[in-house]
């Protein structure tokens with residue numbers, strides 16, 4: 001079908017997908033160079049309706065306070081702490097950025113950020129021993145020095161009364177708690193980041209518009225790198241736009257666009273979609289009695305993205321409880337995507353790695369299929385391991401966002417990666433974000449990597465360095481290597497974000 005009309009416009013950057021990642025990058029770019037002309041293209045009718053929507057993710061400000069999969073056990077009986085430290089520092093960087101925007105009056109923290117203790121809870125001798133070791137090692141580090149430990153049932157009941165009510169007495173149980181934890185409404189945050197950019201005219205937001213293709217223009221302007229030309233399918237008119245820099249922040253839609261770009265770096269990747277569901281409770285009486293994010297230990301053989309947790313949530317100002325996720329398999333790359341997404345992403349160069357991952361991860365595939373087959377009664381049974389007195393009528397099933405895990409070709413064969421990865425063209429003219437975890441909480445650190453890889457010279461310039469330093473006073477320093485800097489950074493963020501209500 002021929003397009004209705006073509007209008008060709010040029011921007012300094014085109015960002016595809018209006019989720020937390022593009023919103024964060026747009027906000028950073030505008031702060032570093034207010035003259036930049038930015039275009040953000042979103043296929044749905046509003047920003048943040050896919051993974052960044054509050055009800056599609058768990059809203060945990062991932063700081064590795066309570067997520068046991070970030071400290072895997074080691075053969076010598078210790079736990080690995082490097083990932084936990086990196087995630088903790090990355091979340092501090094996010095807080096630092098939001099704090100600076102709050103200081104400038106651009107963000108109202110109370111609209112998206114709520115303080116809530118982050119707890120881990122385990123039962124059975126082996127898991128209690130694991131948690132004790134984790135606490136011993138982490139609490140010796142400045143980032144986690146405030147971590148409390150308990151095997152005392154009465155004390156744990158004080159931390160999470162609903163979880164302890166009606167629980168078996170004959171089981172050894174242990175918990176840790178860090179009081180300075182966060183719940184984040186990433187949907188509200190995405191919209192709040194975009195609003196001032198649109199109001200100032202720095203950012204044009206095209207909704208209901210899908211990027212269907214992108215290609216390198218043949219002629220470079222003034223001898224520089226050639227622009228990208230993107231084809232946009234809008235509600236009434238198709239357009240083409242041009243830009244020297246493109247960011248594919250399209251969530252699950254990033255891989256197909258990266259493949260269309262034809263950059264050689266795309267060849268190494270394929271996607272493995274994982275769907276999810278939650279049980280949600282809106283009963284005010286129950287909601288009021290739980291004030292924590294409580295993370296447990298995944299079942300043996302379960303993937304890290306299915307670690308069960310019971311969370312206090314604040315979504316659009318309303319409190320609720322959420323339990324899950326129950327993972328599953330769907331061939332869609334977006335919640336609103338097509339069942340053909342996975343088959344369409346298969347290429348000659350990624351087929352073998354995909355098959356290798358399928359064969360090498362049969363227990364994972366089997367686990368996901370079994371999860372999909374779970375009945376309502378089985379889901380409630382899993383919830384009752386956390387909340388022994390949970391009643392069916394208080395909980396409803398809700399579909400979570402879609403995660404597309406990365407499959408990457410390596411010399412050893414196809415590898416399933418559970419983190420996120422920035423894939424950038426060698427000349428820095430295009431970057432895409434693949435993967436899902438730890439995700440939104442670390443958006444600022446991930447977008448700093450995009451800037452480092454795609455704008456290295458401008459980032460090193462006095463103007464950009466100075467502006468970045470104002471936004472992120474700790475930038476370029478290692479929070480984990482300097483306890484005084486960590487304490488200063490936290491104090492500043494807490495003070496500026498203190499409008500996040502200390503609920504209770």
Ligand SMILES: Cc1cc2nc3c(=O)[nH]c(=O)nc-3n(C[C@H](O)[C@H](O)[C@H](O)COP(=O)(O)OP(=O)(O)OC[C@H]3O[C@@H](n4cnc5c(N)ncnc54)[C@H](O)[C@@H]3O)c2cc1C
Pocket residue numbers: 016017018019020021022041042043044047048049050051052053056057058059060061062186209210211212249250251252253254257276325334400401402403433435436437438439440441442
């Ligand atoms: C079940 C689940 C639980 C999670 N829990 C947490 C958590 O507790 N804490 C945390 O920090 N993170 C969590 N995450 C991860 C987090 O939600 C994501 O990392 C984050 O939202 C990704 O943001 P994004 O902007 O990359 O993608 P998205 O928010 O998915 O946005 C991508 C956008 O691109 C649009 N798009 C796609 N293709 C096109 C196209 N061709 N043209 C135009 N637009 C397009 C989509 O419509 C969408 O709006 C969770 C994710 C899931 C699925």
